Amino acid sequence: MFKTNHKIVLASASPRRKELLTMLSLPFDIITSEVEETSVQATTMQDYVKGVALLKTRDVAKKAPDTTIIGADTIVVYDDELLHKPKNREEAISHLLRLSGKCHAVMTAVAIIEPDGHETTFVEETNVVFHQLSQDLIEAYVDSGDPFDKAGGYGIQTAGTLLVKRIEGDYNNVVGLPLAALFTQLVARNIIQFAKE
Numbered sequence: 001m002f003k004t005n006h007k008i009v010l011a012s013a014s015p016r017r018k019e020l021l022t023m024l025s026l027p028f029d030i031i032t033s034e035v036e037e038t039s040v041q042a043t044t045m046q047d048y049v050k051g052v053a054l055l056k057t058r059d060v061a062k063k064a065p066d067t068t069i070i071g072a073d074t075i076v077v078y079d080d081e082l083l084h085k086p087k088n089r090e091e092a093i094s095h096l097l098r099l100s101g102k103c104h105a106v107m108t109a110v111a112i113i114e115p116d117g118h119e120t121t122f123v124e125e126t127n128v129v130f131h132q133l134s135q136d137l138i139e140a141y142v143d144s145g146d147p148f149d150k151a152g153g154y155g156i157q158t159a160g161t162l163l164v165k166r167i168e169g170d171y172n173n174v175v176g177l178p179l180a181a182l183f184t185q186l187v188a189r190n191i192i193q194f195a196k197e
């Protein structure tokens with residue numbers, strides 16, 4: 001469907017991002033970054049998440065010259081607060097209790113760094129409304145182990161889908177990579193083209 005003459009690297013250890021990028025049917029490698037995400041200072045959540053995505057992507061760009069690097073970061077924001085990946089059972093339960101019956105925002109920032117150093121960043125936002133959750137459902141879900149590697153403490157693509165009443169925006173953005181918006185940027189930057197037969 002598409003073609004590229006760029007060597008593309010995904011700067012992510014997330015299996016979900018790998019799966020989503022695979023949907024473009026273009027070859028890419030994975031190189032993960034080792035940066036400390038907490039070092040980013042920003043005045044808005046959008047700037048914060050962009051800063052983290054850029055930090056990871058720049059770190060990988062240093063290790064992989066002559067390539068186009070794509071990196072991302074996903075945050076869950078409720079009531080102007082960041083709900084990080086839960087560190088333990090209590091924190092996972094507390095995140096889900098807070099989100100129960102309410103609407104929160106999932107923001108994913110994407111950074112693209114081209115071989116000449118050109119940087120593109122953007123943030124995509126999806127609103128997610130949770131059902132009113134019972135304590136039994138919250139505990140059973142937390143005890144499944146699913147929340148711990150995920151921002152906000154749930155995965156919409158796994159059993160966490162049971163928590164979700166509705167969403168407004170791109171589903172893939174919640175999973176970790178707004179593929180349609182990324183595609184638009186890759187075409188606009190002429191990194192990928194339509195492969196006409």
Ligand SMILES: Cc1cn([C@H]2C[C@H](O)[C@@H](COP(=O)(O)OP(=O)(O)OP(=O)(O)O)O2)c(=O)[nH]c1=O
Nearest residue numbers: 012013014073074150151154155156174175176
């Ligand atoms: C809200 C939500 C988050 N997540 C995941 C997406 C991200 O992988 C993770 C947020 O953590 P990130 O720090 O964005 O990503 P990561 O640490 O998994 O991977 P890397 O930094 O190497 O790219 O939460 C889901 O899988 N489903 C969901 O519904």
